[in-house]
Amino acid sequence: MKVGYLGPKATFSGIAVNEVFPKFDHEPYRTIPECMDAVINHNVNLAVVPMENTIEGSVNITLDYLTHEVQIPIVGEIIIPIKQHLMVHPSNQDKWQDVTKIYSHSHAIAQCHKFLHKNFTNVAVESISSTAAAVEMIMANPEWNVAAIANDLAAKEYGAAIVQKDIHDFDYNHTSFVILSENEIPYPSMDTFHYKTTLMVTLPSDQAGALHQVLSAFAWRRLNLSKIESRPMKTGIGNYFFIIDIEMKLDDVLIPGAIAELEALGCGVKLLGSYPSFMVE
Numbered sequence: 001m002k003v004g005y006l007g008p009k010a011t012f013s014g015i016a017v018n019e020v021f022p023k024f025d026h027e028p029y030r031t032i033p034e035c036m037d038a039v040i041n042h043n044v045n046l047a048v049v050p051m052e053n054t055i056e057g058s059v060n061i062t063l064d065y066l067t068h069e070v071q072i073p074i075v076g077e078i079i080i081p082i083k084q085h086l087m088v089h090p091s092n093q094d095k096w097q098d099v100t101k102i103y104s105h106s107h108a109i110a111q112c113h114k115f116l117h118k119n120f121t122n123v124a125v126e127s128i129s130s131t132a133a134a135v136e137m138i139m140a141n142p143e144w145n146v147a148a149i150a151n152d153l154a155a156k157e158y159g160a161a162i163v164q165k166d167i168h169d170f171d172y173n174h175t176s177f178v179i180l181s182e183n184e185i186p187y188p189s190m191d192t193f194h195y196k197t198t199l200m201v202t203l204p205s206d207q208a209g210a211l212h213q214v215l216s217a218f219a220w221r222r223l224n225l226s227k228i229e230s231r232p233m234k235t236g237i238g239n240y241f242f243i244i245d246i247e248m249k250l251d252d253v254l255i256p257g258a259i260a261e262l263e264a265l266g267c268g269v270k271l272l273g274s275y276p277s278f279m280v281e
């Protein structure tokens with residue numbers, strides 16, 4: 001089995017893959033869409049891509065590519081703790097307070113806004129394809145006094161020196177990654193998991209109270225929702241669809257009943273997946 005993930009080695013995506021699929025082959029890709037394309041093109045059996053972070057919210061490129069460009073079922077979720085550190089090339093260790101630029105993935109930068117604002121007010125911050133790619137970049141250019149924001153595995157992997165630990169703005173920092181595959185995955189037995197079902201719902205246009213009716217279909221069946229997120233349909237101002245997570249495995253009665261009720265209301269409903277969610281501490 002081969003897993004595609006956002007590379008290079010030692011990204012947070014790579015850590016998530018190692019946690020759940022240590023025995024599979026791991027194939028790094030430069031972008032999140034490339035990971036998903038690799039599943040469609042059968043270059044990998046599954047892809048693990050970031051979906052949501054507790055500080056910064058949804059990873060829009062994942063949600064948008066999954067809903068607009070490719071159709072791959074969500075077959076699992078991995079939630080891992082995220083710790084961001086500031087690191088430099090070891091030869092710049094004594095002058096890290098004077099760095100001229102800081103590189104990282106846009107979501108990692110967003111998780112450290114307060115830290116950067118307070119400590120590096122006039123320093124340029126540049127987003128790059130992943131946290132590990134940022135570490136590769138600073139290690140390849142020791143003559144530049146620049147820093148990267150990444151995890152401690154990346155510091156070890158590429159030989160960077162951590163100069164400030166735990167620079168994320170809120171202690172509780174976790175990212176959830178979705179596992180995408182066209183096949184069933186042989187999961188290792190893991191202790192803590194529960195099931196989720198994810199739906200994509202489009203509302204009938206210009207119908208008063210439509211969202212209220214959608215929520216009622218779940219409420220009276222006592223289906224617990226853990227997420228309702230709106231994303232643009234990309235067809236016009238005010239045109240949105242909803243991603244809804246139900247805290248339950250797809251059953252024969254309640255969820256199909258809710259879907260049928262939504263369709264009767266004139267909604268479009270697409271099942272994106274019903275899957276186990278693994279929490280790594």
Ligand SMILES: O=C(O)C(=O)C[C@]1(C(=O)O)C=C[C@@H](O)C=C1
Nearest residue numbers: 011012013050105107130131175
């Ligand atoms: O750059 C990485 O290390 C990634 O795996 C990407 C990513 C993301 O897109 O959110 C994953 C987890 C962290 O929230 C920060 C960055």
